[in-house]
Amino acid sequence: MNDVWQKMKEVLVDNLFEIGDLLITRETRLGEIPDWDSMAAVNLQILLHDTFHVDLPLDLLQEETTFSELITLMEQPDKLSEAVRRFRERN
Amino acid sequence: MPNALIVSTGSYLPETVVSNEDLIQFPPEAIQMIGEKTGVFYRRVASDKECTSDLAAHAARKCLDNIGCSPEQVEGLILATSSPDRMQPATATRVQHIIGAHKAFAFDINSVCSGSTFGIAMADALIKSGYCENILLIASEVYSKIMNQKDFASYPFFGDGSGAVFFHAGNSSSEGVLHSCLRTDGSGSDTISVPAGGTMLPFAKMTNTRLAFFKMKGIDVFNFAVDKGSEIILQLLREASVSISDIKCFICHQANVNIIHKIAQKLEVSTDRFFMNLSSYGNTAGASVLIALDEAISTGIVKKGDLIITVAFGGGLSWGANLIRI
Numbered sequence: 348m349n350d351v352w353q354k355m356k357e358v359l360v361d362n363l364f365e366i367g368d369l370l371i372t373r374e375t376r377l378g379e380i381p382d383w384d385s386m387a388a389v390n391l392q393i394l395l396h397d398t399f400h401v402d403l404p405l406d407l408l409q410e411e412t413t414f415s416e417l418i419t420l421m422e423q424p425d426k427l428s429e430a431v432r433r434f435r436e437r438n
Numbered sequence: 439m440p441n442a443l444i445v446s447t448g449s450y451l452p453e454t455v456v457s458n459e460d461l462i463q464f465p466p467e468a469i470q471m472i473g474e475k476t477g478v479f480y481r482r483v484a485s486d487k488e489c490t491s492d493l494a495a496h497a498a499r500k501c502l503d504n505i506g507c508s509p510e511q512v513e514g515l516i517l518a519t520s521s522p523d524r525m526q527p528a529t530a531t532r533v534q535h536i537i538g539a540h541k542a543f544a545f546d547i548n549s550v551c552s553g554s555t556f557g558i559a560m561a562d563a564l565i566k567s568g569y570c571e572n573i574l575l576i577a578s579e580v581y582s583k584i585m586n587q588k589d590f591a592s593y594p595f596f597g598d599g600s601g602a603v604f605f606h607a608g609n610s611s612s613e614g615v616l617h618s619c620l621r622t623d624g625s626g627s628d629t630i631s632v633p634a635g636g637t638m639l640p641f642a643k644m645t646n647t648r649l650a651f652f653k654m655k656g657i658d659v660f661n662f663a664v665d666k667g668s669e670i671i672l673q674l675l676r677e678a679s680v681s682i683s684d685i686k687c688f689i690c691h692q693a694n695v696n697i698i699h700k701i702a703q704k705l706e707v708s709t710d711r712f713f714m715n716l717s718s719y720g721n722t723a724g725a726s727v728l729i730a731l732d733e734a735i736s737t738g739i740v741k742k743g744d745l746i747i748t749v750a751f752g753g754g755l756s757w758g759a760n761l762i763r764i
Binding site for chain 1: 463464465467468471475586588589590591592646647648651653655656657
């Protein structure tokens with residue numbers, strides 16, 4: 348989990364325009380990102396794809412989604428469909 | 439007191455047309471959002487060899503050629519741009535040289551997307567003051583080269599282009615630029631910006647490459663544009679004692695179709711009275727008003743004698759409007 352988190356944090360801080368000076372933790376919700384909107388969600392989707400080669404559906408990148416939940420999804424790329432289903436059930 | 443009459447207009451859009459579907463760097467499911475959220479379906483993109491001054495020179499030549507005017511007759515050249523060729527010198531200087539306006543002084547103004555409206559007011563002021571009789575105002579932008587091509591929150595919505603207007607001193611107080619309103623709120627200077635590359639954050643001190651690219655806070659910009667765009671039109675009409683029903687056409691900054699609809703709604707006028715070309719060109723920033731003005735005139739939508747309002751809003755934050763009798 349640490350490796351994925353470190354990599355995710357590094358990529359987001361370097362590349363996600365909307366993140367500004369926000370110090371992100373695993374529990375940070377996407378809605379806490381200063382300029383979070385549907386456009387930012389697409390930017391995050393692209394970054395995660397380019398970094399982890401995982402195609403997350405846009406509807407998962409909601410205001411209430413935490414980075415911790417994203418890490419879980421990134422860690423199981425081969426079980427993504429199942430993880431996405433569980434995520435949707437929980438939310 | 440002389441006033442600034444519009445004697446010619448011109449515009450230039452680069453040849454390369456890029457559709458939303460051509461933007462393959464974005465996920466297919468996101469492509470539909472571009473049209474829905476902004477009304478942009480195509481944009482023009484400058485070639486690798488073209489920079490802001492090249493586009494400006496094309497529009498300037500078309501504008502002068504339309505009336506057979508020699509560049510030598512231009513006394514002052516104002517270039518509105520927020521995507522200059524270089525940090526210095528002023529991009530206008532290269533344009534002056536390219537088009538051969540050797541007798542003209544030349545300078546840039548950077549009011550971001552409000553550039554055209556601020557430029558119209560400056561040209562009018564120079565002519566009204568008696569400082570000169572002929573002013574060539576150009577607005578030119580090449581945002582494709584200052585944006586990150588993978589930033590979905592900005593790249594799909596902008597396009598490159600340039601527009602020009604040639605003003606001449608006239609004696610009639612009932613035509614030409616009749617009134618202008620310009621406003622600025624610097625407390626919003628971070629809302630739209632290119633953070634690095636200036637003295638606040640020199641490239642040498644830049645910790646992150648994303649800081650070198652254009653960025654904007656989309657929701658804040660949308661709300662600001664709707665509020666201030668409608669507010670300044672009403673201020674302009676009030677100060678000039680003109681009724682909104684007298685306005686033939688509103689030449690509004692082509693930022694987003696939804697912004698234009700909301701402004702029209704607030705003013706209680708039909709959107710049909712707002713000229714629109716953003717579906718084909720995207721948001722050409724400071725150039726959009728002059729490109730739209732040229733198209734409105736050249737297609738006959740706006741004719742000699744019509745009363746129009748040009749209005750724009752953008753980085754700064756800044757916003758402005760001009761009342762013009764063509």
